[in-house]
Amino acid sequence: MSEEVNVIIGHLDANGFLQNSELHFSKGDFLKALENAKAALQIENKNIKACIIAGRSATRLKRFDESYYFYKEGLKIDPKNKIIAEELIDLQKILLDHFDKMGIEAKEQDYNAVHFCSQDVYPEDKELFLLEKEILETKYKLENRLPSMIVDPIKRKEAAQILMKAHKIILAGETEDAIKQCTIALDADPLNITARQLRARLNQEKGNIEQSLQDLYAIPKENRSVDIWKFGGILLHQLGLPVHAEFWYRKATTLSQMKDIEAAMMFQKVRAERIYGPLTINYPIKVNFTKYGRSIFATKGLKIGEIAFEDKPVVLGKLLQYKDISACDHCAASLLTPAEYFGEKYMEFNPPLRSLIKEKWPKDESVRCSCQRQVYCNAKCQNEAWEQYHQIICPNKNVHAHALYDLHDNAGYGLNKDGIREEIWVPQYSPILLARMWAMIVMEAKRLMRKNGLSQPTFQHWAKAKTSLRKFIVFGKSNVASKLPEVFNMMREIFSDCGDGVKYEITEEEFNARYYQATCNLQSYSSSLSTPIHGLLKNLNGVNGITTMILLKLTKEEPKVATFAGMFPLHASLNHACDNNVEIIDGLVDGRPGVYVRVFRDLNAGDELFTTYIDTTMPRKIRRAWLFKSFNFWCQCRRCQFEGDGPNICTNCGKYAQEDKKFQHCGKCKKAWYCSLQCQKEAWVKGHIAICQLQHSMVNPKTIDTDLQDSTSGKGKKMY
Structure with missing residues (x-):
């Protein structure tokens, strides 16, 4: 506004x-x-x-x-x-x-998330790589390559003949004898790469991972094929050496010029495991990588109503429509006052009633920043915010930040380049959230800089400072900076001077990337489970009297709470399905507002957890068009596969009806149409039976939508 x-x-x-x-x-x-x-x-x-x-x-x-x-x-x-x-x-x-x-x-397109995934080396990987290298050299005594030698042609021919014998033995199922024959062949010709590769495969089958890896390491790097690099990645992963496993998979992917999709997928699986493994250790889930990107799977059976996992945000900000509702700007806790809850009638309450409210209302420990633009539930939150990001964008320290908070206060409206007031920030979430992402990076880079006694952050410092945001996918094709030029320039000015002579250059590429990172990952949530009203009712427990009874009657109405948008690392790995099996609800995580992912349908071990990005009560064709518009993918979930678009096309085979005729629909769900009884039977066996039995009581979590998420903006919260 x-x-x-x-x-x-x-x-x-x-x-x-x-x-x-x-x-x-x-x-x-x-x-x-x-x-x-x-x-x-x-x-x-x-x-x-x-x-x-x-x-x-x-x-x-x-x-x-x-x-x-x-x-x-x-x-x-x-x-x-x-x-x-x-x-x-x-x-x-x-x-x-x-x-x-x-x-x-x-038009519907095949989608494989691995094409959009980076295999960049992480900043801290250098240290981890050296640590793993020491383990390989000391524990497993690996030789990096074969010694230089000249092999007698007669020995080479002899080795080849022995290798042929080994292949015949393999066909007979005698793995141990085949390994011995490979060893004899290598004694004759140590440079025979085929024999080393074969022995490595056979040793892996026997569970001799170390011996298998020793053969691969002995092969000179220039002689390693795509399959050898990929095989090495598998072995290193089995030994619990993920950074080296990624190194070998990366080599395979590069050597194949990204044509070996399996190697690229394996790389991402290892990366997902090492990034998300520590986050899932206390939950019955794991994060894996599929063709649709990072995905969450149950590691045991889960029943309806169970909490699969909890999650807290890495960065958050209010939704603009809730900007005037009192809440902590750092943790999202409700700061509701009696006057806000009871409204004008609060002043008309009799003295005993007001006195009871004042006595039992939770103690107000809220504080404001000296800039008066941010409020916190207590001094702890204020200090955390200051140390993590706020000092970079505090208007008292950064004069350019006034424009940012004005834009927030005016719900996205400001002056365009022609001086005309219009909506220059379209998304529903506050632009302050976007600024906080950069401010977090700057603060961490400055900490690393000071730790090393430098006056400017190094490239390595900047790379490490982005670690906390690495868990969130980034994908978007259109140039958002050109669509939001005023906001782009505003951010450039704010971060042109971050104090201590440090600046962070926000290029168009950087602006687009962080915008899409936010837009693709945000989930809305609130402090609905823990408000001052909850505290009041708790404090009234055991307090008797007429005044208490009156007050209890006056607290029947649900309190208004501010809704925030947050980037949750585990939640961001959930994929969409129109027949979702989990729902996102408000929760308390470590005493602060967060989200719970609650099971919506019984799950078996190995089942993928699906949320929904949209209102799934809409017809199939509308759902899929909406998902394509907002998230740039055509939904292929079970429900979309076995529901139809209308009586003019067979849901099973795609055959079109004649102009003056319509196909018959399923007599139970009335959401699928078939050209014949045979097609209906085929669809039933394939999976329509499960969709037909659904009650379509779909849970529609609160999602963050933005007008700029058009068909070029990426696949929703996941870009994997």
């Missing part, structure tokens, strides 16, 4: 803003219509007319995610509203038409 709106908000009621919105809409100024509708909702959040005009305006602006949000909010107020129901149908048609016009861009 612009400053202009904020200035006059006290002089207009919700109806005044609504009238302005309708006037702007009639004139075709949909941006101002949306702005005024939002202002009306800020004053009166259950104004259904404002929801409708906001939805219409957002649709005209092609901000479909936002439009859908306002219509859904309207349905919460009036679930049977015919206008919203009709306009939601129109919105779905517009969305499908939008994709039909995209033509080839919207």
Whole structure:
């Protein structure tokens, strides 16, 4: 919301803003219509007319995610509203038409996340590599290569004949004898790489990993094929030496010019295990890598209602629509006051009632930064925020940061390059979150710099400083910096002077990367499980009397809490399915707001955990189009495979019906259509039986949407 709106908000009621919105809409100024509708909702959040005009305006602006949000909010107020129901149908048609016009861009594409994954060496890997090398040399006595020698041609021929004999023995299933024959061949010709590779394979089958690896290490690097490098990676992984395993897989991938997808996949599997292994040690899950990227699997059976894992954010920030609700800017804890909860009637309470509230309300330990732009639940949070990021972007220390907080306070509105006030920050989450990511990097780099007694961070320092954000995928094709030029320039100015003569250059590439890293990984959450009202009720436990009874009746209403967007490392590895088996709920992790991932359907050991990125109550075609628009992938989940798009096409074989005919639908779920009884039977056996039996009580977690997440913006929260 612009400053202009904020200035006059006290002089207009919700109806005044609504009238302005309708006037702007009639004139075709949909941006101002949306702005005024939002202002009306800020004053009166259950104004259904404002929801409708906001939805219409957002649709005209092609901000479909936002439009859908306002219509859904309207349905919460009036679930049977015919206008919203009709306009939601129109919105779905517009969305499908939008994709039909995209033509080839919207065609279904094969997706393999490994193509988007980096195999860069991590900053700390040098030390780990040397440590593993010492283990290989001292514990396993590995020789790096064969000694230089000239082999007698007769011996070489003899070795080849022995090797042929070994192959025959292998076919007979005599592995031990085959190993002996390979050894005899190598005694005759130590340079016979085929014999070494074969003996290595045979030793692996016998479980002799060390001996197998010794043969591979003896082969000169220049003579190692893609298969040898890949095989070495497998052995090193089995020995618990992940950095060396990655090194060998990287060599295989490079040598094959990225054509050996198996080697690239194995690399990412090792990397996922070593990054996420420490995070999952206390949970019945593990993180693996599949063609869709990092994925979470159950390591034991889990029942409905069980918590699969908890997660806390690495970085967080408010959603802009909740910017005025009191909460700690560092940990998201609610800072609700009695006046905010009880409203105007609080001043009308009798003295005993107000006295009881004051006595039993949790102690307010909140503090503000000297810049007055950030509030914290206590001094501990303030100190943590200061040490982790805030001192870099505190307006009292960085004059350029005032513009950042103004942009936050005005809900994304500011002056464009022409001096005209408009919405220059489109996402629902605060731009402060993006700034905090860079500030965290700068603070860590400066700490490393000081530790080494330097006046400037080295390249290595900067690389290590980015470690905490490494767990989050980054993918996006469009140039966001060009779409958000004012914000891009603002961030460049803020980080041009980070104190102590240090600066962080935010290039277009860096801006795009961090923007997509945030957009692809954010999950919304709140402190709904732990508010001052919860504390009040706890403190009232055991307190009797009429005043207490009155107060308990007055606390029936759920308190308003600020919703935050957070980047959660484990949660970010969850993939989407329209028949999700887990749900994301608010939780308390280490005493602070976080998220719980709760089982939604019974899971067996080895099952993948799926969340959902969208509202899955929509028809299949709309769901898939929406997912493509927002996350750049065509959903191939079980439900999308066995539900159909309508009576004109067979859900099983894809055959089209004649113009004047329609196919029969499944008599039970009525969500699949078949050209014949044979197709129906085939689909039933393949998996439709499971989808048909679902009650379609899909859980729709709170997701972060942004207008800039168009079809070029990447595959949602995962880029693996």
